[in-house]
Amino acid sequence: MAATCEISNVFSNYFSTMYSPEEPALASVPTAATFGAEDLVLTLSNPQMPLEGPEKASWSGKQPQFWSKAQVLDWISYQVEKNKYDASSIDFSRCDMDGATLCNCAPEELRLVFGPLGDQLYSQLWDLTSSFPDELSWIIELLEKDSMAFQETLGPFDQGSPFSQEVLEEGRQASSYFPGSYGTGAPSPGSSDVSTAGTGTSQSPHSSDSGGSDVDLDLTDSKLFSRDGFPDYKKGDPKHGKRKRGRPRKLSKESRECLEGKRSKHAPRGTHLWEFIRDILLHPELNEGLMKWENRQEGVFKFLRSEAVAQLWGQKKRNNSMTYEKLSRAMRYYYKREILERVDGRRLVYKFGKNSSGWKEEEVAGSRN
């Protein structure tokens, strides 16, 4: 839990520094410059938001994790009204909590306080948190999830054992995915850093399929960290035989719900791969070490830690078997569509093409105004 709070703080800090403090109402609303017009539209069309009427609710447009106590109350009132629930049966003295606390409530706790409305609130909360489109929310989510999974995993182990120490140490090293987010002034990563993006779902170290390897992200045995119920295929694994071509089938709805817990029915489809890449490049403070611009004006960029980026992409797509080799295949398809241009003779280097957008400095600056 401490890790969760720290992570939230880190990103809260990020948000508050990223957006003008003079405009608190906008503080948590991603700008088009940051997340792209598409994402902005998603935000505005979020069905969970009470957009009708001239006044937007105070909590609207803000991630539940960052709601204040007043905003939590506001949201509860909204839900009570929306569901035409008898508010007299609610013990409002127990509603004195901020968004982070609310998000940490189990459905039983909510049921205890809100009665039958508790389930509805829990479900709405899930929808809200998971439908948030900004590109950081999924990182936050995955950091928090990994953090808990990691702690649960370590639980039964002797924390002082060389094994767990080693895992922790490796985790710390790999957490430099986003060293900027833990930069000076930011809270020490402490326990949270071991759970950093990409850690939990790294591919099998035995996979010969992996193309790259600037950094081996595999912190642990995949069995320890397998998540989401994704089949952990291994190329040439005699147990499983040769895998069929193509994208693996999704698990059945039931299996997924069982493995993931209750989640939004409409997980945001989110960005395309090239947009994901672009967004990483546009946030050097968060992606330090993952990718870099070779020539910003020309749109030329380079993967510094190809496998790490692939893992992050896999996390975003909830696919823990993503590798740089596969990601690069998808990137190569962009050549035909002129979203990317070839950069001959240079490994791990790509260039944005004429059908890509939102990466030019003028565009970024323009849409920020």
Added chain:
DNA sequence: TATATATTTCCTGATT
């Protein structure tokens, strides 16, 4: 429901 689009996966061969 059918179709188009966007990947994802596997593969072989070439290049660095």
Added chain:
DNA sequence: TAATCAGGAAATATAT
């Protein structure tokens, strides 16, 4: 030799 690139083929997921 390993990593990466290139691109064909086939498969699935999702949007329309």
